[in-house]
Amino acid sequence: MTQILSPDSATAQPVAAPPAAPPAAHGARRTLAILIVILTGQFMAVLDAAIVNVAIPSIRGSLHTSGAALQLIVAGYVIAYAVLLVTGARLGDRFGQRRMFIAGLALFTLASLVCGLAWNEASLIVFRFAQGVGAAAMVPQIMTIIQRTFTGNARAKALSVYSAIISGGMVAGQVLGGLIVSADLWGSSWRGVFLVNVPIGVVLLVLAPRILPTATERFDRKLDLAGLTVLTAAVLALVLPLVLGRELGWPMWAWISLGACVVAFAAFVGIERAVAARGGEPLFSHRVLAAPGLLLAAATLFVIMATFGGWMFVMAIHLQSTLGYSALHAGLLFIPMGVTFAVTGLNWERIPDRYHATMIPFGLVLAAATMVAVGALLRNGADVGPLVLTLLGVCGVGNGLAFSPLMTRTLAKVPMSLAADASGILVTNVQLGIVVGIASFGSLFLGLAGTTTLSASHALGGTAIAEGVTVLVAAGLSARAAR
Template identity: 75%
Template sequence: MTQTLPPEPAPAVSNAAATPTGHGARRTVALLAVILTGQFMAVLDSSIVNVAIPSIRDDLRTSGSSLQLIVAGYVIAYAVLLVTGARLGDRFSQRRVFIAGLAVFTAASLACGLAWDETALIVFRFAQGIGAAAMVPQVMTLIQRDFTGNARAKALSLYSAIISGGVVIGQVLGGLIVYADLFESGWRGVFLVNVPIGLALLVAAPKVLPADSARYHRAVDLPGLGMLTVAVLLLVLPLVLGHEQDWPLWTWISLGASVIAVGAFLLIERVVAVRGGEPLFARRALRAPRLLLTAATLFVVMATFGGWMFVIAIHLQSTLGYSAMHAGLLFVPMGLTFALGSLYWERLPARSHARMIPAGLVVAAVSMVAMGMLLREGAGFGVVALILSGFMGLGNGLAFSPLMTRTLARIPRDLAADASGILVTNVQLGIVVGIACFGTVFLGLAGATTVSAAHALGGTAIAEGVTVLVAAVLAARAAR
């Protein structure tokens, strides 16, 4: 594959170093397989539960707000703690923190599968997010440190594809697992599937992860972390709980307080920097070319993407009455086209890459609105909807993966963990906000009948399509 990304700011390496052979090549492939499988599990769990929502609601008698917390609670913890996880990797070594995060994630997955009520499931989902936040940041650092040349470019493309593609695959896999109902596990299977995979990775990781390298005694910005957590919770909780409680006064106070908390977080970060400490978001990383613009673009893209996945999963099962497997299989065209776009975009002429990213988002926006209009009268999910779903996946695949890959390729190796932490944090926060905002729009518009719920889907699709166009404008600037 011809490498068209800007050269990395590192010393030149030989072809042998760029593409290992023999035993070294096998060890490199094993390393990439382990860390990307861990990454894939973490991303998968942000969406695999979507298709299981109706089963969870029926079994545990959960409310709509609790369902949103079950979905979003994992992503909240994951997003808020990602950058801290990167710092811990620098301090205690990527090998140790990856394995520790994997162990926590696997144990929490088992606990989720055995949860006895909605409160327990919400708590264990937060624990899952904590494990993912420790594990995932180490992946980018290991790629930047242990891969060079064309091998590094391919690893970055796989990394970017997994971050976004895992969300789609989660919908498909969730439906298949719930339908299969192995050992009468029902919805619990979407969590228990992580356990054997996690245990296998825990056996393999110590054998293939590189030995501990020189560690950096980087301080963890606890005041910044605490204030960021407060700001996110003040924003997300009223969005999740407000609709069901008919927007009481506390929800509006909380939303206003979230703005103040963001200001306080920025002030704390500035004070930490002035005193010679290390802010949660490294200032050098924030100054990297187009990093903040890319982060904002990815936030908006994943807010619409995550929100749509949540809403359409509810519509297919609760409104149209499809089974979990039927609903899951309907995401296959989106998953396939998304994978094609994410993995093969570099084969397009290099001169088209900058224009391809916003163009892909425009295709995704038009497809989403068209699908909403098609389904707004209560129609079933037929051939035309499947085609539109495929175009939506292709558009997002041609935008997300190249945008992230091209940005990370410009980042110096010593800032790789911080930069990837910033980008992935925005991706995960986007999913949280998208589920909360667009989920609230859909649930607020939906009535008791099939037609009213279908109209709600159409209205939500228009709102999301307009938002994707905003992301296209941002992407056009970030991709130049």
């Protein structure tokens, strides 16, 4: 018998279901297979938030897209992904993580196929939103499955790999995107960055039903549709003017929308309180938000990923559009950052425990300094040389010392019963940060770029300074969280 539990009650209501084996009964091979399947799904979802960056010039040339449409193509996926993550976590608790993972994976794979077949900018934007919906159904289940399958040191290691994939996947997307666009297999050009998901998704769809646990604890979760509706409206009211405002000359509706987003976020807080007061389950539960260090960690992750997402977007445009590098050349330049990010993110636990509290803010200060230094070296139209590549590698070390430890240390403190919502909240902040970073820093760069190589290079230098200052804000937040 499995049980449907109320997360706010110890009362269990038995329902007919196959008996669930305890996590230890899976065996080492089984748990490794589970981890490979779910983290491959996670990698695909993270990859798609970044892989399009390198394909931007090809998409622009093929579909004749505007700058605003390009930002929506990149950010549209992340908007849907971010807004629906917590609801995806609730659905997993209600219907089972295995079922929701497979359903989300199927939608993600299908949406990837139609993105690769898109015929104009509008269709690509719509299909990218559909990809985000699939990712939002799939990704929250991953953390819950990890929490319920692994224990002790094995759980900490699995969380470290999970965190490293979330962060390193964005860098890997830049590299893989460049390889795929440049390979131009069968004339696919930019379409290959979406179509690559299809065979991987199909393989996972075959393996997942056979490997993932068939019976896990399920909770009788309620969906906060009112909160979801208002949060979606608030996010769109914030992001759309940031994306479209610069290109349209900042019309009045853009300023009205930005003002409305403040009202909408305030309304969202009021709705969440009302839902909690009448015994419902708000999207952002007070019990989850009260978990040790979660709020500060969420705010820090938001700022980190806003700068990181914006940096990747701006650098991809600068390398190809300003310096004239090919997609492959531009993608390969991110390898030093990707390698150091991954290696640091996977090995930070080797650093003595007494340094962990200061390691995160130190890593962010290091990342801020290297961003500004790269911007200064490239601000006069210079090519990327050994010094810039070294600095990008150091930037990866800095981010690796911050992101993975912060995510892992925060989630390790969360009780298992709150795992789904906590991971949903943290990853929601990560994805919203990427959206806001692309919209704000992308608009800043495009607004300053002008029409010459020199003006665009100066724009990169100015944007790098803004990014560095913002990362220092994250460093300050992380220092407070470590107290």
